[in-house]
Amino acid sequence: MAVQRGVNERVRSMLRASFSALLPVGVALGAFSYSAVAQQAKQANPPPPSVFVETAQTRDASDEQTYLGRVQAFDKVTIRARVDGFLNSRGFEDGAEVKKDQVLFTLEKEPYEAALSLAQANLSNSKAAQELAQQTYDRIKPLAETGASSRATLDDAISKLSQARAAAEGQEANVRKAQLDLGYTEIRAPMDGRTGRATYSVGEYVGPSSNPLATLVRQDPMYVAFPVPQRVLLEVRREGIKADSVVVRLKMPDGSSYNHDGEIKFADVETNAGTDTVTVRASFPNPDRLLVDQQIVGVSVTAREPDLKLMISQAALLLDQQGAYVLAVTKDNKVETRRIKAGAQHGSRVVVAEGLAEGDRVIVSGHQKVRPGVTVEATEMKPEADVLRK
Secondary structure, three states: EEEEEEEHHHHHHHHHHHHHHHHHHHHHHHHHHHHHHHHHHHOOOOOOEEEEEOOOOEOOOOOOOOEEEEEEEEEEEEEEEOOOOOEEEOOOOOEEEEEEOOEEEOOOOHHHHHHHHHHHHHHHHHHHHHHHHHHHHHHHHHHHHHOOHHHHHHHHHHHHHHHHHHHHHHHHHHHHHHHHHHHOEEEEOOOOOOOOOOOOOOOEOOOOOOOOOEEEEOOOOOEEEEEEHHHEEEEEHHHOOOOHHHEEEOOOOOEEEEEOEEEEEEOOOOOOOOOOOEEEEEOOOOOOOOOOOEEEEEEEEEEOOOEEEEEEHHOOOOOEEEEEEEEEEEOOOOEEEEOEEEEEEOOOOOEEEEEEOOOOOOEEEOOOOOOOHHHHHHHHOOOHHHHOOO
16 A cells, blocks of 8 residues: 555656646747737738828029129229328328218428419419509590590500400419319318228328328228129020129128128129129128128129929939829828929929929838838928028
8 A cells, every 4th residue: 555655656746747847848839829929910910111201392492603702892092192292190090991071191281371372462463463454445445446546555455454364364273273282282081981001101202103192992882793604694684684683692701691682783894705704793781891802702693582482302203104203191191193293403402393282291211112002100301401481
């Protein structure tokens, strides 16, 4: 009996060991079976393909022409002495802004004051002689008419009166000349502007043959001249584009944009034979004095009014034997084919003349993953920095 119980105990131990050994295998088989079922389910219902889309939007399709220009003073005057003399004073600091009629230099006045006094004295003497000749003529004329005086005496009186009048007129001209010369001893600014460096110091002798005393430049407004190729001018003229229909903008030497727009004022009548370009000049306000004569700046010319067109990225454009088309994504994220009529290219974008409306979404990345009728997961591309003009 004891022997039988021992045998049964060993059998039960072996069974328990066998079950323990088979349990992990069963668990593993069960897990494998579950994973396979899940994989089959996943393959039966795959997630929608992901694509990147862009919204068709209205943008400014105006062409922009860029050039390299040079700032030119609106007016630039070299100040010169018109009479000889020593510089007595200077009425400005180098580089200062001056107003019209402000005294810039004064020359010694004394020689010209003396010359004026002498001219006035000579004029008084001539007028006295003219008055005497007039009186003589008035006395002799009636005598000659009655025969009491000879004709020769009358002719002599007429001649002396004419000479006296001419002498008086000459002295009047000398007085005016002396007055002008005296006035030229004060050299005044002919316009508002900014002065350059004075060439001569106080005490130096200057005259009409001397170098310019200083240079005066008008600061506001300023011109910017830039060369335009002949082909561009021909296109502009054929299309009938007027100067007032475009706006000119500047890029400063440090890369910043100039705050004021300019207007085209002049196009040269001759072509540069070396470059086949025509010089065009635009006018710009310069209230902050940022534009300096002979400064080099970037110039861009664009239409004053934006040319609004519906545009999409070139990445969305597809071609086949029938022509251009795009893959559009509907509101319920379904893909559909849209035949379009593409227009002009502007950088990385293309104009859409027909086939799309503003707000339509088109695929720009992920075309190979989809086909018409498929539902997709659409991610909107961020718009570029060139924000729309509407």
